[in-house]
Amino acid sequence: MSTYKELLKQREVLEQQIKDARQREIAQAVAQVRGLVAEFGLTAQDVFPSGKTRTSSVHVKVAAKYRNPTTGDTWTGRGKPPKWIQGQDRAKFVIG
Structure with a gap:
């Protein structure tokens, strides 16, 4: 049976592993997105269109x-x- 201090240490190790895995996967995702943007010649407007199409959030x-x-x-x-x-x-x- 694990003690409280051992479990806390395991949690610290897991939290660091989670942080590292997240940073690694974010870097991969960004690289993939940049590759697609370059391959298709997309602009920021293509990927993130202006809010003009979201009329439901505009209060008249x-x-x-x-x-x-x-x-x-x-x-x-x-x-x-x-x-x-x-x-x-x-x-x-x-x-x-």
């Missing part, structure tokens, strides 16, 4: 549709309605 601000005449608070009409408009005719709050 929606204009308010309703205004509370008393406080000036507004609501876009999306999501849960605020308390000042709940249960009331929304037509009288429409921003015109």
